Amino acid sequence: MPALHDFATWEPVLRLLRAAHAERLAAPGGQVVGRIGLFGWSLDLPRPTPPPGRAALVEDVQDEFDAVQRVQEALAEAGTDDMAFAAEIRTDGRTVLHLIGGSPAVTPGIGGAHPGSLILVEDAVPEPWRRLPEPTPGAVPHPSADPGLLERTLRERLPDAVGATEAEIAAAEARLGVPLPAELRTLYRVARARWEDWPDPYAVVEAVGCELFPLDEVYLADASTRPADWRFAAMDAVVTPPDATVQGLVGSPGWIVFGDNGGGDRIAVDLTPGPAGHSGQIIVIGHEDHTGAGLLAGSLTDLVANLPEDERRGGAAGRRPPAVAYVNHAGIGSVEEAAHPGLEVLSIGVLDEGRRFGLAPVVGLPRLRTLRAYPGTLADPLEIAKLTGLEFLELSPEDWRGLLDASAVPRSLSAAAIEVHGDRPPLPVVALANEILALWSRPPIPVTVLEGTLAR
Known part of the structure; x- marks a missing residue:
C-alpha cells in the first residue's frame, strides 16, 4: 500500500498536472491545486471527447484513474476521507507539494483546496436548526380524520395484510418517545409493511398512496434529520405566517415520518401544525429543501381514501x-x-x-x-x-x-x-482560516510539505 505522506504516492497525479499546465507552472508563483477523496476527486485535467455515437469510457482517461486510485488507496490506509493539495513544480522537475489535511473544526470546501465552513464553537448549529415548534393548543384533527373508515378502506384493499401486534406498536412508541396518533396506529394494525409479507410489495404503495415504511423504520423528523453545511444553513430562516397550515421549521419532534413519495421526499404525520393547520395532517418533507414542509392531506384517512381536495395549500407569507x-x-x-x-x-x-x-x-x-x-x-x-x-x-x-x-x-x-473568488492560491487562505480558528482555540488545518523531483 502506498503511504499518504510519501512523495511517490502523488507522483502520477503530479505528472499529469504538470503536462496539462506547463505554462501556468512556469510563471512566477505558478502552482496546481486539487482535492482527492475516497469517493471522488477534483483535478483540473483535460478530458478527451469520445467519438460520435460513443459514451465516455474509463479507458479514455485510464492514466488519471490509475493515478487517483493510488492516492485513494493511501487515504484508505491512513483512515482519511480526503486530502487537498497545492504543488509548485519547476521546469527541472523539482516539486514542493503541500498536503492540506482536515480539521474537525472545518468542513471540506466544494472542489479545489480552499476550506469550507469554520466551526468556531464545537457542535454549534445555525439558529433555524435550534428552533422548536410553536405550541398550537387549539389545533384539532381535520374533519376527514376517521380511523374507522381508514381501517375499512385498508382492509378492503389489502385483505391478506399482516398487521403489527400491539406489542410491536408499543415497542415503536417506546423507541420514538411519543404515542402514535390513532390513524397511524390503525394503519399499522392493518399492515406492518414488511416486504417479505407480500408477493407484490407495491400493493401497499397503491393502497396507501406512498411507500410505507415498516414500523421499526418510522422516525421523528426533528432538525437533526436535515443536516446542512453552515455556509448554506446560515442563510436560511424559518418563518410561519399567521395563515400557515404547516410551521416553517427545519424539523419537529411532532413530525412522524412513515413513508416516502418514491422520489426521496418523506411523508409524515404532523402533530405540531401551523396556526391554520390540523393536528394529524399529512405533510411532505422535501429532500432538496433545508426548511419547511408542504401540506399533502388533511388526515391519513384523507390521503388513503382520496377524499375530495379541500384545503391542501399552505398559507402565504404575505407582504411582511x-x-x-x-x-x-x-x-x-x-x-x-x-x-x-x-x-x-x-x-x-x-x-x-x-x-x-x-x-x-x-x-x-x-x-x-x-x-x-x-x-x-x-x-x-x-x-x-x-x-x-x-x-x-x-x-x-x-x-x-x-x-x-x-x-x-x-x-x-x-x-x-x-x-474566495477566482484562481486564488489556497495556502494563504488556509493560513487565514487558522488565524480565525485560533481565536476560539479550535484545531487548525494541518499542512504537510513534501519535496521531490518528477522525472521527465
Missing part, C-alpha cells in the same frame, strides 16, 4: 418584510431598504460597479445573525464589530484580514467562512 435579504442588482437596492426588526440574514452583493455599502442601518437589529458580503462591497468592514448578535460571518480574505488586524472579529460567532 423578508427575514432573509439579498442586496444586489437582482434583489433589494440598499441596506437601508433591507433593514427591519425581523431581519435575520443579510447578504450583500454587487449592485453597481464600485458601490460600497455601510452597515449602520442594521446595527442594533435584534434578530440579525448572519452576514455575508461579496468582496469589495463593504464601505468599512470594521463596522462589523458593532453587530454584536452575529453567529455566522462570511467575508473575503481582505475583509477578514482587516478585522483580524484590528482585533475586531465578533466573539459572538459560532461559525465563519472565507469567500
Whole structure:
C-alpha cells in the first residue's frame, strides 16, 4: 500500500498536472491545486471527447484513474476521507507539494483546496436548526380524520395484510418517545409493511398512496434529520405566517415520518401544525429543501381514501418584510431598504460597479445573525464589530484580514467562512482560516510539505 505522506504516492497525479499546465507552472508563483477523496476527486485535467455515437469510457482517461486510485488507496490506509493539495513544480522537475489535511473544526470546501465552513464553537448549529415548534393548543384533527373508515378502506384493499401486534406498536412508541396518533396506529394494525409479507410489495404503495415504511423504520423528523453545511444553513430562516397550515421549521419532534413519495421526499404525520393547520395532517418533507414542509392531506384517512381536495395549500407569507435579504442588482437596492426588526440574514452583493455599502442601518437589529458580503462591497468592514448578535460571518480574505488586524472579529460567532473568488492560491487562505480558528482555540488545518523531483 502506498503511504499518504510519501512523495511517490502523488507522483502520477503530479505528472499529469504538470503536462496539462506547463505554462501556468512556469510563471512566477505558478502552482496546481486539487482535492482527492475516497469517493471522488477534483483535478483540473483535460478530458478527451469520445467519438460520435460513443459514451465516455474509463479507458479514455485510464492514466488519471490509475493515478487517483493510488492516492485513494493511501487515504484508505491512513483512515482519511480526503486530502487537498497545492504543488509548485519547476521546469527541472523539482516539486514542493503541500498536503492540506482536515480539521474537525472545518468542513471540506466544494472542489479545489480552499476550506469550507469554520466551526468556531464545537457542535454549534445555525439558529433555524435550534428552533422548536410553536405550541398550537387549539389545533384539532381535520374533519376527514376517521380511523374507522381508514381501517375499512385498508382492509378492503389489502385483505391478506399482516398487521403489527400491539406489542410491536408499543415497542415503536417506546423507541420514538411519543404515542402514535390513532390513524397511524390503525394503519399499522392493518399492515406492518414488511416486504417479505407480500408477493407484490407495491400493493401497499397503491393502497396507501406512498411507500410505507415498516414500523421499526418510522422516525421523528426533528432538525437533526436535515443536516446542512453552515455556509448554506446560515442563510436560511424559518418563518410561519399567521395563515400557515404547516410551521416553517427545519424539523419537529411532532413530525412522524412513515413513508416516502418514491422520489426521496418523506411523508409524515404532523402533530405540531401551523396556526391554520390540523393536528394529524399529512405533510411532505422535501429532500432538496433545508426548511419547511408542504401540506399533502388533511388526515391519513384523507390521503388513503382520496377524499375530495379541500384545503391542501399552505398559507402565504404575505407582504411582511423578508427575514432573509439579498442586496444586489437582482434583489433589494440598499441596506437601508433591507433593514427591519425581523431581519435575520443579510447578504450583500454587487449592485453597481464600485458601490460600497455601510452597515449602520442594521446595527442594533435584534434578530440579525448572519452576514455575508461579496468582496469589495463593504464601505468599512470594521463596522462589523458593532453587530454584536452575529453567529455566522462570511467575508473575503481582505475583509477578514482587516478585522483580524484590528482585533475586531465578533466573539459572538459560532461559525465563519472565507469567500474566495477566482484562481486564488489556497495556502494563504488556509493560513487565514487558522488565524480565525485560533481565536476560539479550535484545531487548525494541518499542512504537510513534501519535496521531490518528477522525472521527465
